[in-house]
Amino acid sequence: MAALGHDPADEEFRQEVRAFLRDRLPADMARRNGQGFHASRADTRAWTRILHEKGWSAPNWPVEHGGTGWTLTQQAIFDEECTAAGTPLLDIFGLSMVGPLIFTFGPGELKDRILPAFLRGEISWAQGFSEPNSGSDLGSLQTRAVIDGADYIINGRKIWTSGAHEADMIFCLVRTGEGSRNGLTMLLVDARASGIAIRPIEDIRKEHSLNEVILDNVRTPVANRIGEEGKGWGYAKALLERERAFAAEIPRNRHHLATLKCIARETMRGGKPLIEDNLFAARIAEAEVEFMALEYMTLRAMADNERGGPSFGSFLKIRGSELVQRITQLQVEAMGDHGAYLYSEHAHRAGEPQPAPGPDFAPGIWSEAMYRRASSIYGGANEVQRTLIAKQYLEL
Known part of the structure; x- marks a missing residue:
């Protein structure tokens, strides 16, 4: 998106x-995070x-809540430069979700208690939605x-909870009444509270980032x-x-595209x-054209959203997730036999030789x-997003 601006x-x-x-x-941090592995919570x-x-820990927040107050273009520039430099991805569950x-709907006491600590890097978040x-x-x-009394008592199970084993807090969608949607409430839960059990789920890469969370x-x-x-339900929507708009991942798709060209060279x-x-150059060009279209679509969606217009989250989620799958698969294909070797993310984080x-x-x-094979599922499966588009925009 930053490429579209010409303001000095x-x-x-x-x-x-x-x-x-x-x-x-830090150079060691850039080296660890510049190779496509997930950032550690420590980093x-x-x-x-x-x-x-x-004063930059919340690039997309308004100044009155501790953010930068940057324009959309400045936010895009910051994300692009950080991705290119190899910075760790910030805590999107807290920052963007x-x-x-909290600062829009939460009471003043909750804002004062939670937001400053998060901005200082003292709270890590996980999302407790799926079951x-x-x-x-x-x-x-x-x-x-x-x-x-003064507490809620929660019982149930959450699954596919990314990073719950390293999180301090989980924001949970729970049922407090009847009805499919009207009876849902959003609660913040201490991830180490008594009665919580966190069970690891090994993903396709044989790595641990997902979890089942049992609340007793x-x-x-x-x-x-x-x-x-x-x-x-309204807060979750x-x-x-926000999550689906983030799924367009413009800075990361741009970075993946640059990496693909580097590999091909x-x-x-x-x-x-x-x-x-x-033939391969044509496939790169096709991916680049799709990226440019996604970039314009994302910029338009953000501008419309700021003016109170319709949200295009489902469109961005579908196009962004499918594009990142296509580009990363081209990267693997470009490396030939070398692309078949799976380096250990755990060993990489621990600094162990491989x-x-x-x-x-x-x-x-x-x-x-391999991780991005899930991008068309998490945040709402793309098949469901197409159904939402058919209902909301095509009135089918």
Whole structure:
């Protein structure tokens, strides 16, 4: 999106961001996070603290809540430069999802207690929405909360909960009444509270980032409720629109596209660089055209949303998730036999030596491609998003 702007002030801002990254981004952190592996919570927290010292730990928040007050173009420039430099991805569950809900709908006491600590990198978040029998259809969830004095008591199960084993807080959608949607409430829950059991789920990469969370008579204060009881469906819809818009992942798709071109230039096939192969070059060009279209669509959606217009979250989610799958698969294909080797993300985080059968850019490529197979499922399966588009925009 930043590429669309021509304001000299935006270019000055870009140079300011680059200078900050050169001065403050630790080299070992950039090296760990520049290869496509997931950032560790330790790196995310450390980077958040560095940004907080600069006043930049919430790029997309308004100034009155501790954010930067940046324009959409400045936010895009910041994301693009950070991705290119290899910074850890900030805590999107807090920054882009529950944080805005808290400062929009939460009571003043909750804002004062939670938001400053999050901005300082002291709270990590997980999202407790999906359940074993309630994925994209959140209206059918069964985890129930009942009031007991000053607390809610919660019983149920959540699944596919990313990062719950490292999180401090989980924002949970729970049932407090009857009806598929009107009886839902949003609660903040201490991830280490008595009665919580977190069971790891190993993903396709043989890595642990997903979890099942079991809540057995877990207590959380009524003061940890976001907004009104029974209004959780509306809050969840607002949050999911943010998540789906984020799924367009413009900075990361841009970075993946640049990496693909680099691999194609460095890989030799038939005595010449792969990028000179007409067929493969055409496939790269096709991906680049799709990226440009997605970039314009995202910019339009953000501008319309700021003016109170319709949300295009489902469109962005479908196009962004499918594009990142296509580009990462092209990366693996471009590496040939070297693309078949799966480097361990756990060993990478721990700094353990790994055999390097491929070129220097190989670690993380296959791991990222496999992880992104889920991008068309998480945040609401793409099939469900197409149904939403048919209902909301085509009136089918």
